[in-house]
Amino acid sequence: MINKTTYLLETVQKISDVLNDDKRIVNDLKKLIDTICHTAPEIVDSRWQKLYTYCVQFINDASNPNHLKAFKIYTYRLKEYNELFNRTN
Numbered sequence: 001m002i003n004k005t006t007y008l009l010e011t012v013q014k015i016s017d018v019l020n021d022d023k024r025i026v027n028d029l030k031k032l033i034d035t036i037c038h039t040a041p042e043i044v045d046s047r048w049q050k051l052y053t054y055c056v057q058f059i060n061d062a063s064n065p066n067h068l069k070a071f072k073i074y075t076y077r078l079k080e081y082n083e084l085f086n087r088t089n
Contacts, residue, residue: 002084003041004041004044004045004081004085005036005037005039005041005044007077007081007084007085008036008044008047008048008051008081009033009036009037010077011051011073011074011077011078011081012029012032012033012036012051013029013033014073014077015029015051015055015059015070015073015074016029016030016033018066018069018070018073019059019066019067019070021066022066024058025058025059028054028058029054032047032050032051032054035047035050045086048078048081051074052074055070055071055074059071
């Protein structure tokens with residue numbers, strides 16, 4: 001079974017793959033991947049906020065189809081992450 005860290009790393013990589021034509025964003029996302037890799041498991045949920053903040057600042061061009069794809073990836077994966085790992089029933 002996949003864990004929280006791996007799921008989040010895969011999410012960031014998927015977003016990076018969609019935006020591979022923008023070297024600055026790809027480089028920034030590589031740094032975020034490194035940060036996530038070195039994050040203690042008990043606080044990995046907080047890295048979603050870091051990804052969100054980055055997306056709001058730099059992946060926000062609604063006229064860019066790749067930015068829209070990245071947004072869809074983020075939204076879908078966050079919803080699925082919460083369903084998989086943060087259920088409270």
